[in-house]
Amino acid sequence: MLFYRRNFKSWIRIAVVMGIAGLAGLVVEHGLAAQDQSAATAAPESQVFTPAHPTVWSAVQEFFNYRPQPVQPIQFTHKVHLANGLQCVMCHVGVDQGPDARIPSDNFCMTCHRVIATDKPEIKKLTAYFNRGEDVPWQRVYGFLPSAHVKFNHAPHIRAGVDCSKCHGDMTKQTVAVRAVDHTMGFCIECHQQRNVSVDCVTCHY
Amino acid sequence: MASVNSIYGLFADPDAADRGVNALRHAGVAQDQIVVMSSEPHEGHAFSLLDHKTIMPWLAALGGVVGGACGFLLARYTQVAYPEPLITGGMPLVAPFPSAIVTYELTMMGAVITTVVTLLITARLLKWKQPLYDSEISYGKILVGVLGPSGAARTDLENRLRSAGAEKIKTTGQL
Amino acid sequence: MTTKTPEQINEDLLRPLEGTSPRYLAALTFFVLVVLAGAAAFLHQVYAGLGVTGLNRPVFWGFYITDFVFWIGLSHAGTLISAILRLSNATWRRPVTRCAEVITVFALSIGAMFPVVHLGRPWLAFWLFPYPSERGIWPNIRSPLLWDFFAINTYLLGSVTFLVLPILPDMALVRDRTTGWKKKLYHVLSLGWTGTPRQWSRLEMAMRIMAVAVIPVAVSVHSIVSWDFAMAPVPGWHSTIFAPYFVCGAIFSGIAALIIAMALLRKFLHLEDYLLRIHFENLGKLLLVMSLLWFYFVFAERLTTWYGNGSSEMAVFWPTQSGSYAPLFWAMVVCNFVIPFPILAIKKLRTIAGTVVASIGVVIGMWLERFLIIVPSLSHKYLPYSYGSYRPSFTEIIITVATFAGLAMLYMLFSKIIPIISVWELKAGEVTETATAPALARPEQVRAD
């Protein structure tokens, strides 16, 4: 009754409504599936380590050598510390011993800053980190990209008497460290040649 | 087009075109004023030999020598450019056979490039605004004409072209 | 042919440029879609990694390098054959040369793509260019891949000019016969060609130089492709016969491709009055010679390997003769010799249809030949502990298929833009009478009047 007595126009109307409903259903289902999928892919992604780029965009950025300057959690002033007579190696204690120059823990900072300049807002941030028992999440400034496959060792450079500013710029003028010197391969090779050090590829790339 | 004065005849027959060129010569028109155009090379006809001489093969050979020299220098330089010798497979730094191959390929590339450049320059190509042209050439006609004739010689030239067998006589510019 | 007037020739040969049929559009769409599928497959490969191919250790080269050698080989159809015919002044060449040269340019471009397609990190392919950088490291001239780079670029440049130079007069022809935006386009494309005797003689001279230059380049290109293999100490590769063997195979597959292309053009562009049986017959004879030569090379190569009986060589030899690769090997012999030889040797069978059948066999056979040179050798390298095998993946197959569609697509587009048979050369060939006109009066003689 309801079905076979309808005329052509109303059949079309039914078809249109059902079509729209179907499409809407598809959209909703697709959204749900996408959510499912993102949940499914996001979870294992956090559980594996891979040198692959997280996104195509990041790969493109790296290809064109685009690296934004990092934003540090605390506006640490190298300028002030150096002006107050500190030396690089006082904090970066590993620099003449191994590959990594090392950044001191907030524990080390607090040896002075329990008493010095405690009212400054940046020091308050530091104290907050310290009180929570957390390390300050410093962002990497230099460092070679993983795709450069460079293994840099600080110690031999310090032993050879290379000035820190050669690679890091004049720290007496910087607050947080910025990428003041472009660490291209040409930069490394030039200095190695001047100092008559090996420029064999596997000296750095392995 | 209209800015250039010219008189030209359109010929259907290449032999008649030959006669037309001769007629213009006899009228005292200088060599570089005579213009011939055709949609085929018409090899074997006398007018096809106009401006025949060229040093293109010698230029191509020279280009080849220059290309080869560049090739060898490139092969040599790129192998010794890095401050420390990049030895591979126990080969000498400037390995003879590979350098010879690169030298050879760049010799050929030099010759090809020189030939093309010579062609473009000496055949006066890449000039899209030609002073004189008639699209009837593409329908099989041969154009024989005079660039920049004096107004006084107009009827004489027209008659000479017509008697040589021109099917049509056209003029451009103010005559 | 002699009954055609120049005007009829113009009409016939310029007709394909004037309009498109629905059938043409449908075919073009189909080929474009296949090419897009290939492009998508390549992007997928770049995104996911080369693991989507069937390559493995020790078979690090598979379909892509097979395609590379095959397409570079196919490119010897045009420029080489056309140059030889030009230099030997074979009059029957006139309708054949351009459609042959087009195959060269397109097949070479497609072939040159494959070394990039097969790279693990194709976005760094620009390191093959010798350009100065602050690293101070240049490409390694000692690598056969660099020889490839130089040879293919030289050959590509040479064959593009070889194709383009004789097109200029035809561009002028089209320019004069069209109107509107097309006239402007062809006006630019003709580079201002007017057809003065000066231009004609320079063009003639340039073509002669190019023909002389391009033949040794073509030979060197395929020799160098063969040296990609012969330089490596891999059993079955490290052979002195490879360079001539590859050049012969390249010309062989090139002629076959040319015959197929000509047959298709003849049918679809209605060029029955221009591409005659004699063209197919003459090319068929060339194909026959190359088939015999190919068989001779294969025999010589197999004989020396078998007689030498080196253990590592025989480990490659037997799988191809009677082992897992034997079906492919014998299919290759059938396609390259058993089918084409009788067809081409018996005059009655050397028809248009006959040569096309033989050519299809040769194209398939030569593809198999390239595959059989690469894969069995790599899968049986010296230490039996690392023997392997190879099975192509869907990605590799789709990219291979897409390149064939790519050639068809480029060819179809080209034939819509440029007359596929050289109009002026054909017309020039029509003129058979020798000049009887009086020689030009010398300028000094005129002055004496």
Place this chain on the structure above:
Amino acid sequence: MVIDLDRCTGCEACVVACHAENNIATVGEDQAARARAMHWIRVERYYEGEFPNVKTKFMPVPCQQCGAAPCEPVCPTFASYHTIEGLNGQVYNRCIGTRYCANACPYNTRFFNFYNPVWDKPLDLQLNPDVSVRSEGIMEKCTFCVQRIKAGEVQAAAEKRLVKDGEIQPACVQSCPTQAMVFGDLSDPESEASRLARSNRATRLLDELGTFPKVTYLQRGSWHDNENA
């Protein structure tokens, strides 16, 4: 390097040590079944004789670090080259993945990253920071633990002395329980490795190809032995 085949028991400790030291990815079952497994050193197993009198022979095969290596000149970008010290260097960042070197290598000791390697967390924490992690499309191979060689040289330079024989050991040599492997400087005639390489039990793998491999295998019953007897 010298490898005494008579001492090798085929325990594959060297393979495991190499994986751990050099951040070599395990590709998983599927990929391994497709012959894409990566082992910079592998223990080849050969059987002699008819059942039941079967003898098993083991042969650890790392990169042979050939003196005239076929893999080096074929690389178009100098990713594969000869170092000043005589190693076959493989510069990962320079590799564009033509895989030509792997084809040219008669020993099949070069490995290609068909996919990006993956480590389940927290296994990535055991990655060696002194060795870079290779990504997709890069060829890799045994380096004779060049990171250890470099570290040894840096240490010796800091102490203002020369590197002592036996001071530097690659992971495979260090881990070999039967001490079948000896690593040393072949250009120093006094080193233990040089001494063993001159032994009349010495053979080299596929010596007839003229690659001048720097790995020497010691074994009894070689034709050298018969000649001298």
